[in-house]
Amino acid sequence: MNPSTSAKVTLSPRAMRLAAALEEWPRRTLTLAELWEVFAIADAASAMRPSRRTDLAEALEALTAAGLISCSHTKDTSVTPALPTRLKLPAPQPSPSAAAAAQAIAWRPELAWAASARLTLGQIGTLRLINDWLRDCGRDDDVVPLRERSLEVLGHEKRLDALLNTSLFAPGRLTLGLLRTFRAHPPLSTRRIGGGPVLLVVENADTFDTLTRVLTADPGDVGRVAWGAGAAFEASVASVLDVTEVRAIAYFGDLDADGLRIPASAHRRAAQEGLPPVCPAAGLYRLLLEIGVPQPGQTPVPHGKALELAGWLSEPLATRAASLLAAGCRLAQEAVGMRALQARTEVSEWQDGLAFP
Incomplete structure (x- = not known):
């Protein structure tokens, strides 16, 4: 039944809470076992009541009448009242x-x-x-x-x-x-290495340590290096508000699906907070693509999705990164280690993207 054409049905507070909880279910179907989990959240007070199963059955009947769920014909009859073994959920919409x-x-x-x-x-x-x-x-x-x-x-x-x-x-x-x-901002661990306005955020701890030590000798425009701590940077980017001298944010992470999703998400959050954009440290990514050995075994990313994920990078880095993801491979940023950086006597070879515009 389409909710937009269903008759008006008065729902009890319990049925309302269950409807709200079901709207947040990540799939459009759920089993009876999963339904009990949702009901435990929606109506926690019923957990110890003998009428709990009847309460759920009545709520399901009301939601079905309202066109908000479809119940399978197969029933669990081990206890009365019988309950459907599976629910189908239409996309949430006004009704x-x-x-x-x-x-x-x-x-x-x-x-x-x-x-x-x-x-x-x-x-x-x-x-x-x-x-x-x-x-x-x-x-x-x-x-x-x-x-x-x-x-x-x-x-x-x-x-x-x-x-x-x-x-x-x-x-x-x-x-x-x-x-x-x-929105409380989780702290962002940073280390001051110079007086410049650029904050360089590094996804993983070991590369953070290496780049901190290498850049200390010649930081250029980089004033601080931060440890992004993986996905934590999606939220902790807002803590840059507390570092008043930062005028630009550069990021360097792994070349894999998560490594590209994290800075893109942080970029959107930075825009919401009125912060400078999170831009790729192009020289470091270019070096990673040059010397890194692709690690196979990743789930291949469909070409269109790979291009979308890599879109945060500039060209031609984006195309190369998308091809890597589509092939089911990744590059770990740790390939850009101490020896690789020290072998580049001209730091300008990999500091592209770290200069203040």
């Missing part, structure tokens, strides 16, 4: 049930827009929790980190993280200020 639910809620003035917005049931359920929090805690003036607020209001520390780039945070809707919260 008559969601509109009816929104109109039935007494919204706080800050959320009055929710009564007429095109929202899914999951979004309505989330906003209802925020509405209750604003009602009960609206007079408080405490400002706490995002994940603390998320756990307090939504019951899970990462829920707000997932919502920040959704329509709930579109202009005129939710803001971090309304929720009296902020």
